Amino acid sequence: MSFGPVDRRSFLSGGAGAFICTLAGQKIVSDGPEPDLVALSGGIEVPPKVRAAKWRQLPIAAEPEPAPGGQKREYWIVATQARWNIVPTKRDEMMNKKISDKAKFSGYFYREYTENFGAPKGRVSMPGPVLEAETGDTIVVNFRNDLKVPVTMHPHGVHYTPEMDGAYKGKHTDPGGFVQPGKTFRYVWDCREGTEGVWPYHDHGPLDPMPLYKGLFGFLNIRKKGEPRPDVEHYLVFHSLLTASTGLARGFQCINGRAYTGNTPELRAKVGQRVAQYVTAMGNDFHTYHLHGHRWKSAGGRVVDNETVGPADMLTVEFVEDNPGRWFYHCHVFSHLHEGMSGWYIVEP
Numbered sequence: 001m002s003f004g005p006v007d008r009r010s011f012l013s014g015g016a017g018a019f020i021c022t023l024a025g026q027k028i029v030s031d032g033p034e035p036d037l038v039a040l041s042g043g044i045e046v047p048p049k050v051r052a053a054k055w056r057q058l059p060i061a062a063e064p065e066p067a068p069g070g071q072k073r074e075y076w077i078v079a080t081q082a083r084w085n086i087v088p089t090k091r092d093e094m095m096n097k098k099i100s101d102k103a104k105f106s107g108y109f110y111r112e113y114t115e116n117f118g119a120p121k122g123r124v125s126m127p128g129p130v131l132e133a134e135t136g137d138t139i140v141v142n143f144r145n146d147l148k149v150p151v152t153m154h155p156h157g158v159h160y161t162p163e164m165d166g167a168y169k170g171k172h173t174d175p176g177g178f179v180q181p182g183k184t185f186r187y188v189w190d191c192r193e194g195t196e197g198v199w200p201y202h203d204h205g206p207l208d209p210m211p212l213y214k215g216l217f218g219f220l221n222i223r224k225k226g227e228p229r230p231d232v233e234h235y236l237v238f239h240s241l242l243t244a245s246t247g248l249a250r251g252f253q254c255i256n257g258r259a260y261t262g263n264t265p266e267l268r269a270k271v272g273q274r275v276a277q278y279v280t281a282m283g284n285d286f287h288t289y290h291l292h293g294h295r296w297k298s299a300g301g302r303v304v305d306n307e308t309v310g311p312a313d314m315l316t317v318e319f320v321e322d323n324p325g326r327w328f329y330h331c332h333v334f335s336h337l338h339e340g341m342s343g344w345y346i347v348e349p
């Protein structure tokens, strides 16, 4: 375990040995041992408003109402722990080689359930479910914490009151910023005019950022009311699974929790389709999103085929598909690319 400052080499190589955070007095480095988050959370004082909350009398704060013509989009989300395989095929199809490193760990996930937490909808996924709404709607998230540590859901982009921020704020923390194991909190977010776009959501509880490094992140997609959907949408998170968050012998550079071509999402589209790709980053690093055989207009209006995306930034790549074939998408930071950050994009004629 190293405690040195972040040097240029370690920063550029994906944060080997880099400082991540200090939690309950313990310094955590990216390639250090996995800290015991349950023990660490025991060393964090439960904030006064959290202790005093009447959890059974929800909602705790006043809920915003949808605008006229809008609706409540209600979700049931559970934070849960599950085994996750970073390299299920044990191969890298880009370099056509075997990846024999151990790659299974215990991840944290946002998992969607049917109404009233009836049953899980599908398998766990990294990122968590895409929460969709239109401008004028509200998003209601009934959030249950099945983990052994306090976590939250913190949204970007939408409008919310401080009670609905889902952020730990020391002694000023509201109940939604410290959802203890076994508790349920109802977040309500206002998707008013001006909040349209694709945004990340993620844990922002007292152990932040460690739960994010184990998989607690997802996407919000707020569409402008009445605006047509693209034909195909791809959601990508560029992030690292560090030894400090997996307990594995090495770190992996991941897209949606998987590393190496053949394991990362296999994106698909057909010629003529309107494609939208939403790319964000979660972690210590900046990444560059590169897509072979294609180009798009950056926010500044320049035509690009490679674009930088920083932590919690959102890159929207839009184009009409015109080039059939088997293509790569990948991060163009070379060490990231060769530690797993690449995938297939398959275009049918």
Ligand SMILES: [Cu+2]
Residues within 6 Å of the ligand: 238, 285, 286, 287, 288, 331, 332, 333, 336, 337, 341
């Ligand atoms: Cu990268």
